[in-house]
Amino acid sequence: MKIIIAGAGEVGFHLAKLLSYESQEITLIDPDKESLLNADNHLDIKVVKGDATSISILKDSRVAESDLVIAVTSSETTNITVCVLAKQLGAKRTIARISNTEFIQHKDEVGFTKLGIDELISPEALAAAEIRLLLDQSAFSDTYEFEGGALTMVALNLTRTMAFAGKTVKEAAEIFPKIHFVPIAIQRFGTQFTIIPRGDTQLKDGDHVVFITSEGGAEELCKITGKTNREIKNVMILGGSKIGFKTARDLAGSGFNVKLIEKDKNRAFDIADELPNVLVINGDGRNVDLLEEENIGDMDAFIAVTGNSEVNIMSSLVAKSKNVKKTISLVENMDYFELSQSIGIDTLINKKLLAANTIFRYVRRGEVVAMTKLNNMNAELLEFRVKARSRVCNKLIKDIDFPRSAIIGGVIRDGVGNIALGSFKIQEGDRVVICGLPRSIKDVEKLFL
Known part of the structure; x- marks a missing residue:
């Protein structure tokens, strides 16, 4: 596939990195020379310095021949503009990163597809949903x-x-x-x-x-x-970022008791005004005395989503030491995923990875309905829709020539999930969930074309 990525920031670079591993033809556009230099030195991709909203830049990047244009700059206005222009110039599919989740909620009403934007993604909304x-x-x-x-x-x-x-x-x-x-x-x-x-x-x-x-x-x-799915009622959130705000709003709206700690005084007051059902505390979450004053030991869950990965990790470790049962930390550095289990934090989440998972299904061949990469594991989970012409259609699982490095996890039929063993017969319209190592994915895709 020929893929153009607008924006060489964290999300764009990470996407370019993952896609380049798959031998996709990637063009990365960004006005910042240093960001492009980093990508050019470390990735096997083409880089273009310039504004992705420039028609001449898009044409020089052969946008008319592109299978997918992904706009993931820090500006949602830029991303929307890039996708609209790219579609008009011949791009087959476009994806725009946005921060205003209202756009996603009213996507059909506004008619973004008619404007030329096939998909909207919000890393912040994805992170809040994951939490x-x-x-x-x-x-x-x-x-x-x-x-x-x-x-x-x-x-x-x-x-x-x-x-x-x-x-x-x-x-x-x-x-x-x-x-x-x-x-x-x-x-x-x-x-x-x-x-x-x-x-x-x-x-x-x-x-x-x-x-x-x-x-x-x-x-x-x-x-x-012997695990226990404890009911979680009392939640403390560290950081009034977009993720922290959306998580607090959603949880409070679902009946959770939410405390949110925000270091910036003005931001804390703004959140308090907008979220009357959330107890907002202006303070530094790194301060152990403050956490104890706010009864961190009585919390069922602690969610650290400040813009600083180290602060998130350290505060989560403090929460764990106070016997908080569930700790979740937002991290930007992918290397931290290897540490999550050994240092005692229950779950680490990463916006880049969540955004990449959502975008990746548009890169996969076959009719991929959903896709996720397993955290800190070299495997993918994909959900394929079975077509009448698919090689797996009307076959027993045990009779399918399936790669050894992949496995069928389950089949969804008529909205009902099934743990599908060897004697299960796959039918047209089924949705099949596959787990596979990277080397098996191409062979798996061929079974569902």
């Missing part, structure tokens, strides 16, 4: 929903006291024959290797295991592993 889902599934370190929860991905760390620790996947299935979950990816303790499990794969103490669950599966998994 809410993590609070709903508080027992797990990572989670992702397909089709409103028909199938749900959850992740946890195995301990030797869990019932299937030390067992193979096949042995675990024999012990619990009527379960509604299946392991789809494993990362061994102390390694960076991702394993796609088979029947003879052993589940070991310390493994980070990702499961697909159908309805009721998450509760079964909690029961078997």
Whole structure:
């Protein structure tokens, strides 16, 4: 695919990096010479210095031949303008990053598609939605929903006291024959290797295991592993950023008791005026005495979303030391993901990764409905819609020539999630959730074309 990315900031650079690994033809446009120099030195892509809203710059970048134009500058006005121009100049598909989530809520009413914008994404809205889902599934370190929860991905760390620790996947299935979950990816303790499990794969103490669950599966998994999906009611949010504001607004609107700590006095007063159901405290969240004064020990969850990754991590560790059950930190540095489990924070989230996950499904071949990359694991989860001409259509799973480094996690049929084993027959219209290592994705895509 020929892809043009407008904006060489954090999101744009990260997207260019991920897409360049896949041998896509990438052109990165940005007016800042230093940002482009960094990309040019580290990535196998073409860089263009200039304003992406310039028609001549877009034409020089061969926008008429582009399959996808992604506008992810820091200015939503620029992003919208770039997409409108690109579409008029012949781009097949456009995606604009925006910060005003009202645009997404009223997308059809306004008619952005008619204007030339095929998709709107807001990293801040994606992060807020991710936080809410993590609070709903508080027992797990990572989670992702397909089709409103028909199938749900959850992740946890195995301990030797869990019932299937030390067992193979096949042995675990024999012990619990009527379960509604299946392991789809494993990362061994102390390694960076991702394993796609088979029947003879052993589940070991310390493994980070990702499961697909159908309805009721998450509760079964909690029961078997001794985990508890505690009800979360009292939440403390550190940082009145766009993510902090949206999370506080959404949680308070759903009946949570929310405290928000914001260092900037003017920003704190603005938030207090706009969110009367949220208790807003003007103070420095790095101050342990302040956190104790605000009864951090009584909180069910602590969410750190300031603009400083180190502050978020350190304050979350303080919260964990005060026995807060669920801690979530926003980080910008992708390397921090490797530390999350070892240092004790439950979940790290990253706007760049969330935005990339949403955009990536437009790059994949076949009819990809949803897609996510597993946190700190070298694997992808993709949801494909089965067409009549797809190679998998009307076949039993056991008869499909499936890559060894990929696995079918589940199938959604008529809105109902199924843990699909070998004797399950795939039909037209099914939505199939696949987990695979990068080397298997192209072969998987061919099965669903």
